[in-house]
Amino acid sequence: MTNDNKSSSRVFLVTGATGAIGKAISRQLAQEPDHEVVLIGRDESRTRQAVQDIIRDTGNQSVRHEIADLSRQADILALADWWQGPLHVLINNAAVTPRTRQETPEGIELQFATNVLAYFWLTKAFSNILSKSTPARVLFVASYWAGDLDIGDLEFRRRQYNNNRAYRQSKQADRMLAAAFAERLKSLGISVNACHPGDVNSKLSRNLGFGGHETPDEGADTPVWLATDTVGQQKTGKYFENRQEVDDRFTHDRPALEALYKACAAYTSDR
Ligand SMILES: NC(=O)c1ccc[n+]([C@@H]2O[C@H](COP(=O)([O-])OP(=O)(O)OC[C@H]3O[C@@H](n4cnc5c(N)ncnc54)[C@H](OP(=O)(O)O)[C@@H]3O)[C@@H](O)[C@H]2O)c1
Numbered sequence: 001m002t003n004d005n006k007s008s009s010r011v012f013l014v015t016g017a018t019g020a021i022g023k024a025i026s027r028q029l030a031q032e033p034d035h036e037v038v039l040i041g042r043d044e045s046r047t048r049q050a051v052q053d054i055i056r057d058t059g060n061q062s063v064r065h066e067i068a069d070l071s072r073q074a075d076i077l078a079l080a081d082w083w084q085g086p087l088h089v090l091i092n093n094a095a096v097t098p099r100t101r102q103e104t105p106e107g108i109e110l111q112f113a114t115n116v117l118a119y120f121w122l123t124k125a126f127s128n129i130l131s132k133s134t135p136a137r138v139l140f141v142a143s144y145w146a147g148d149l150d151i152g153d154l155e156f157r158r159r160q161y162n163n164n165r166a167y168r169q170s171k172q173a174d175r176m177l178a179a180a181f182a183e184r185l186k187s188l189g190i191s192v193n194a195c196h197p198g199d200v201n202s203k204l205s206r207n208l209g210f211g212g213h214e215t216p217d218e219g220a221d222t223p224v225w226l227a228t229d230t231v232g233q234q235k236t237g238k239y240f241e242n243r244q245e246v247d248d249r250f251t252h253d254r255p256a257l258e259a260l261y262k263a264c265a266a267y268t269s270d271r
Contacts, residue, residue, distance in 0.1 A: 009062065011036045011087050011133070012227060015070060015122065016094030018046045020202035021141065021223070024216035025091060026063070027054045028224045036062040040079070040094070042069050070094050070118035071104045073268065080125035086133040089227045090126050092119040093141040093197075095170070097207040101161035108267065109155035111163070115170035116154075116177070120264040123181050127190065134189030135233050139226050140178040144196040144241060145208075146171035146250065151259050164208055172250050173260060175239055179251035180261040182237030191236035194248075195222045 012029050016022035017039030030037045037054070041047025047065045054063050066082070068075040095115040102110040108117065123138050130136035149172040153159050156166055178194035185192055198219030199205070201212035225243050226232035239248035251257065 009034045009036050010089065011038065011085065012089045012091065013038045013040060013087055013126070014091045014093060015040045015118070016141075017041055017065070018043065018050050019094070019204065020200050020216045021197050021219040022091075022093045023050050023054075024220035025093065025223050025227075026050070027057055028217065028220050029227065030054050030058040030060040030063050032228075033060055035060065036064075039063070039065040040068055040070070041065060042067060070122070071096075071108070071110060071113040072106065073117070073121045076118065076121040076125050080122075080129065083126070083129055087126060087129045088133045088136050090122060090130060090136075090138045091141065091223060091227060092122055092139065092174075093223070094118060095141075095167075095204055097163050097167050097204050099163050099207055101156060101166075109157075109161075109166070111166040111170050112154050112156075112173075115167070116173045117264060117267055119174055120177055121268060123177075123185075123192070124268065127185055127188065130190050131185075131188040136190045137227065137232055138178075138181065138185070138190060138192040139223060139232070140174045140192070140194040141197055141223055142174040142178070142194040142239070143167075143171040146175060149173055149176070149250075149260070151256070151263055154263060167208060175248055175250050176257050176260050177264065178239070179237040179248070180257040186236060191233050193226055193232060193235055193238050193240065195226055195240040196242075197221075197223055 014026045018041040051065045068079045104113045175194045182192040198214040199212045200219035205212045
């Protein structure tokens with residue numbers, strides 16, 4: 001990993017950076033010359049292409065990439081071990097919506113692994129690094145399309161798998177985990193917030209049967225605002241839509257947040 005950080009620059013890590021919203025987030029962040037943006041993808045050539053497109057569009061040479069399959073904790077631990085230099089903002093954005101139930105090589109249902117556990121694993125793996133760059137932030141790109149969480153059946157082993165239902169569950173979990181992490185990371189100077197990006201035509205939304213009426217740049221607007229505006233530092237454990245804080249009923253039940261956190265921790269090896 002190269003590391004030519006300027007002392008005043010801010011470093012952003014964006015997952016799902018080859019996707020519709022993640023690439024737009026990365027590009028908007030790179031428009032500031034003192035921003036360093038690290039795109040995480042799982043396909044080397046497409047991720048490198050995204051970096052080249054963004055450098056061409058913005059002129060910012062401090063854009064680079066790393067490769068990781070985020071559905072696998074080992075890849076996330078390797079990424080964090082490999083990381084050099086500071087990190088100021090972690091943007092958890094990658095997600096999938098397969099139409100049939102799939103599992104990772106470790107036997108974990110794929111939406112739960114990618115959309116939920118990866119956010120959990122990344123936040124845990126990078127919290128030490130973030131804590132050296134405080135104030136620092138973590139953003140969970142979630143959705144208003146959320147609900148049906150069953151902590152007793154996170155992997156759809158008992159219930160019939162349906163990609164819409166599994167997706168809604170995963171995005172409810174993201175909103176709850178952001179609130180759970182906010183409590184834990186507050187004392188380290190790290191804020192953790194969640195947001196709905198926008199309704200954007202993408203592989204993910206097409207799999208769910210939605211078209212999406214907003215552009216990727218519109219979808220990136222609230223995430224980028226939370227990643228850069230002082231609001232995203234001052235607030236923690238909150239949920240936002242269209243740059244507005246929205247009361248999130250999913251975060252009211254503290255025991256449920258703790259139960260979900262504990263359930264995710266059970267999938268997590270310390271090393
Ligand atoms: N689109 C919408 O209308 C909408 C609405 C509400 C919320 N959101 C949220 O916005 C976020 C981005 O969605 P999007 O619409 O931009 O989706 P997208 O275009 O399908 O992009 C998804 C991204 O996640 C990456 N990814 C998936 N599995 C991965 C894995 N195992 N390891 C590493 N990367 C992986 C994909 O990589 P590949 O390119 O290699 O597949 C891609 O870069 C998601 O969190 C989604 O829930 C989207």
